Amino acid sequence: MVFFVNRLINSWVIVVELGRDPVTKKRRQQWQSIKGTKKDAEREMRVLLTSLETGTYLKPTKMTLGEYLERWLRDYVQTNVRPKTAEGYVNKINRHILPELGQIPLTDLKPSHIQEFYRLKLESGRVDGEGGLGPSTVNQMHRILSASLRHAVKWGLVGRNVAEAVDPPRIPRNEPHTLDSKDVNTLLEAIKGTPYHPVFHLAIYTGLRRSELLGLRWRDIDLDMATLSIVQTRMQLPGGKSFFQEPKTSKGRRQVALSPSSVLMLREYREQQELQSIMAGWVITPDSPVFCYEDGSPILPDTITHVFIKFARKVGLHGVRFHDLRHTHASLMLKQGIHPKVVSERMGHSTVSITLDVYSHVTPGIQQAAALAFEEVVQTA
Structure with missing residues (x-):
């Protein structure tokens, strides 16, 4: 039997009679308090009865979302997430999720709590109080909540993942920022003669990610075969600590062909590095980082980012990021008619469709060129 006990004006308690314990013969009851109207309580009662009948009922726990x-x-x-990703989880949870949702009991968490949380973050979620957070940042929080609650279901702590019933904000599509060949040459000319020229040159001519470039060792480069191999990446945590890790996907672990100018640049750079190492008193080994300072210490990811921005601004390329060199490499290849599958392999994308989706702004021109080429073949036959 199920009945209500009116406790306060806006509070109800559902009492479910579970019969008598077969061993102790004592009466068994399940109590659950509900805040809101009688209709709210009746709705919750139906959910409770269904879960009892299907065997999916979980006794409410006092554990809060924050504790969970x-x-x-x-x-x-x-133990299961990459260090840099884990650092991002901790940051988002401590700075945003815990202050707003952490005190809610895990079993009381509702989609409406999360939906309102997203709205507040979009409106005024910046920690410095200077407005709201972007849709991309709020989407990251959604992925964290959804992933964590998915494990709560697997661990038997909640009956369902309430984050799945929430609509995260839509992320506006932004076309990649790319440079033309003139801008590329202007940038390389400005950086020439600095310790950073080799890494910027290779970024433009290979499309490698920052972490892939700085993960290169001399053993990973075969100048005779004009290839390099991506087998590890160098990552950096917010505190400054850097570490190596394997590429995220099997496609990320790949071999990339080098252009003649890149081979020449790397040969000259290696000779220069050998002279510097002798003067500084260190020895180059196959495991030495390709990109390092005169004393052999590795160039760190954040340093590359800051130095690039400085040089880009110097030549009037405001708003251009180091990662845009990767976009530039892919876009220029596609515009030259290189097959998307080849571009995808060089970029380390898991599928060709990712390449075509990211660089969709380039494909209309390719389509037009294909149409003109076909017409030329037919008309000259």
Whole structure:
């Protein structure tokens, strides 16, 4: 039997009679308090009855979302997630999720709580109080909440993942920022003679990610065969600590062909590095980082980012990021008629469709060129 007990004006308690314990013969009851109207309580009662009948009922726990997230970070994230990704989880949870949602009991968390949380973050979510967060940042929080609650379901702590019933904000599509060949040459000319010229040159001529470039060792480069191999990446945490890790996907672990100018540049750079190492008292080995300072210490990812911005501004390329060199490499290849599959392989994309989707702004020109080429073949036959 199920009945309500009116406790306060806006509070109800559902009492479910579960019969008598077969061993102790004592009466068994399940109580659940509900805040809101009688209709709210009746709706919750139907959910409760369904879960009891299907065997999916989970007894309400006093564990808060904040306490659960601490457990999830400790028991799952720490051992199963890459360090840089885990650092991002901790940052978003501590700075945004815990202050707003952390005190809510895990079993009381509702889609409406999360939906309102997203709205508030979009309106005024910046920690410095200077407005709202972008849709991309709020989407990252959605992925964290959804992933954590998915494990809560697997661990038997909640009956469903309420984040799946929430609509995260849509992320506006932004076309990649790319340079033309004139801008590329202007930039390389400005950087020539600096310790950063080799890494910027290779970024433009190979399309490698920052982490892939700085993960290169001399053993990964075969100048005779004009190839380099991506087998590790160098990552950097917010505190400045850097570390190596394997590429995220099997496609990321790849071999990339080098242009003649890149081979020549790397040969000259290697000779220069050998002279510098002798003067500084260190020895180049196959495991030495390709891109380093005169004392052999590696160039760090954040340094590359800051130095690039400085040089880009110097030549009037405001708003251009180091990662845009990767976009530039892919876009210029596609415009030259290189097959998208080849471009995808060089970029380390998991599928060709990703390449075509990211660089869709280039494909209309390719389509037009294909139409003109076909017409020329037919008309000259």
